[in-house]
Amino acid sequence: MAGYKIRDLEMLTGIKAHTIRMWEKRYGLLKPQRTATQIRTYSNEELLLLLNISLLNKKGYKISRIAEMSPEELFQTSREVHESKSSDTSIEQFIVSVLNLDEQLFHNTFRELTQKTSLSEVFSERIIPFLRRIGVMWLVGTINPAQEHFISNLIRQKIIAAIDALPIPEAGQKKILLYLPEHEWHEISLLVYHYHLRAKGLNSIYLGQSLPYEALLKTVQLLNPTLIVSSWLTAIEPQEMCNYFFRLTEDFPHITIAASGYQVDQLKNQLPKTIRHLNGIPDLDQLI
The missing domain is CATH 1.10.1240.10 (Methionine synthase domain)
Incomplete structure (x- = not known):
């Protein structure tokens, strides 16, 4: 069974931790377990309940009214009001x-x-x-x-x-390469970047998942891109990742190199200063 801390619930539901505590105390909406050190932990069922409470609250239902509902009524009401466009x-x-x-x-x-x-x-x-x-x-x-x-x-x-x-861009445009390094398979963020670039009419080329370095090297030599973008989510030895990016900067000194993902967020201060850290589409737009 899941054991969420209150900060986890805050992130998942968007409800502030102090508000969750107040709802617990005043209305008894949640009944967390406590660890030996008295830290609240919440179950998956309580997360689902709080998500539906959050939905109703955003739709204008007062928390005092929600607290009076049975679980069945709460879930049914949440499903019914979802069709409205108020928030x-x-x-x-x-x-x-x-x-x-x-x-x-x-x-x-x-x-x-x-x-x-x-x-x-x-x-x-x-x-x-x-x-x-x-x-x-x-x-x-x-x-x-x-x-x-x-x-x-x-x-x-x-x-x-x-x-x-989307239409395929004209071949004569400057090229942007997107790829995932070896052993990396989480491609959704790169697909989002690829869509965004194509929607702007730019010639982005997505090379896919787990691309060997030698294949990247040959592709760059063939296409001569102006920007290379990768994403790193899967856990990797910090030194291995740093060595990878230092090799990139040595092999492609005249190409802008950008990277995103959890592992980049954690190690960005150890990577070469020329590596551009992407934290979303606004950062990508600045590069193009």
């Missing part, structure tokens, strides 16, 4: 869709978002923050491989379909 509950809905393996909920939420705003904004402002939130679930063991594969494949389908609908 954005998309990330909470995405999380619920993962927990329940609910493809229809994911599809409906995604469709509603794309009716309101551009796909680039949906991917960068909703999908990427959502993936960061469910990363917490991995840390506490809530998301199993089936759930992770379920949501990753749904998101990949949406992004790849969007890319496929």
